[in-house]
Amino acid sequence: MTNAELAFVFPGQGSQKIGMLSEIAQEAPEIQATFADASDVLGYDLWDLCQNGEQDAINLTQRTQPLLLTSSVALYRLWRSRGGSQPVYMAGHSLGEWSALVCSGALAFKDAVHLVRERGRLMQEAVPAGEGAMAAIIGLDDKEVEVACAASAQGEVVAAVNYNSPGQIVIAGSRTAVERAIEACKAAGAKKAMPLPVSAPFHTELMRPAAEKLTPQIEVTNFNAPEIPIVHNVHAELEADPEAIKSLMIEQIYRPVRWTACVQKVIGSGVSQMVECGPGKVLGGLVKRIDRSVACHAIDSSGNFNEALRTTAV
Template structure:
């Protein structure tokens, strides 16, 4: 059964924590089974890494990406196995778009694990450590952030890359240009402008080499038509054609994440409930800033899972 007003949203990098999903794994066998499946594909014990490893290990992009994909798919499987209804549509923030595609039946989980590991490796390789940066700009409208970036570029690369909610935009680019843009945003009246602890300038033109290298692997993978609409980061619309979805997943690597527009598009289509399917509650928080009329649920813990399943039952 599908709930016509329910959407699932999947988080991206930054939601990972050592020890995450430990209680959930005890309650739902789907968690351990999904992690075992991913570990077989990766060649190392992903569950042990996220329970007993170091935070700096899971913050390595080529490990973060398979870890968050696996966490989200595991929670979605547990949701369905425990009586949760299927959503009417899905979206994922950056990396989370791959989780949405797996859960919408576009590609096999093991293929996605391989692709996002490679995606992470190539994105990290594209810009040497220390040469790129990202920063969160709070309390400035999109146009003012874009103008500050244009002023600060001075031949370098800096751009708005994550339109997360009204008044919250992430910028990224070469380290010196981002530093100049932070000062420009402060001068323009930003409440806060703070560097983010990330290892590469994601979703900028600097990522285009990574996208070009990953394109052949995406092209070789089997993509199916989605079982339900997936709203894409690049243009905040759904796409039914597998070849077009492949092209969007390449373009997504060096294009801004238009998250505010994605959530607004779902609301226009009649969505009134969102479930954040992954560790943390970043997207649930952003949802409230984008559209206060939307009910947002997290399902990271067994209690949250039970409450969300009951609240979204048709």
């Protein structure tokens, strides 16, 4: 059954942690089965890595991206196998948009695992370690952050890259330019302006070489029209044409994530409930900052999974 008021949102990098999904996997064989499918593609045991490995190991971008994709797809498979309502919209934050593509039927899971591993590797290689940076800016509006970045560039790259919620924006670019922008944001009245523990400046022009190298692999992969509409990061709109979706997924690598606009688009279509399909509750928190009237559900443990099943049933 489809719930006309329900959307699914899929998290991106930053939601990973050692031991994730361990409790729910004990009673849901679908979880480890999905991880086994991914491990076949990757050539290593992804489940063992995220349960028994080191945090530094799963924080490597080329491992983080397949890990979060697999976690989200595993939870969605479990959701549907347990009779969970089908959503009317999907959206994913950065890497999470790949999870949405798989869960909407637009892309085969194993193809997505391969592509996001390459995406992570190429994004990390695009800028040498230590030369890029990202920072979170709290308490300024979008325009104030954009002005601070423009004034701080001085011939280098620094820009707003994640419009996460009103008053919460992530900037990225060359390390020295980001440092200047942090000080400019503080001077403009930011409540917080703090570097993030990420070495690569995601979603900036510095990522364009990664996008160009990934393009041939995306172009030869079969994409389908999504069975469930996806609101895309690049322009916060829907797209049904598979070739246009490929272009958006290439562009997404070096364009900002317009998450606030994506959520507003979904809410404006009549959605009042959202399920965060992946580990953690990061997106639920952002959604609440965008619109407190929306009910947000996490499903990464047995308790909250079953509660979400009950609450969203039609």
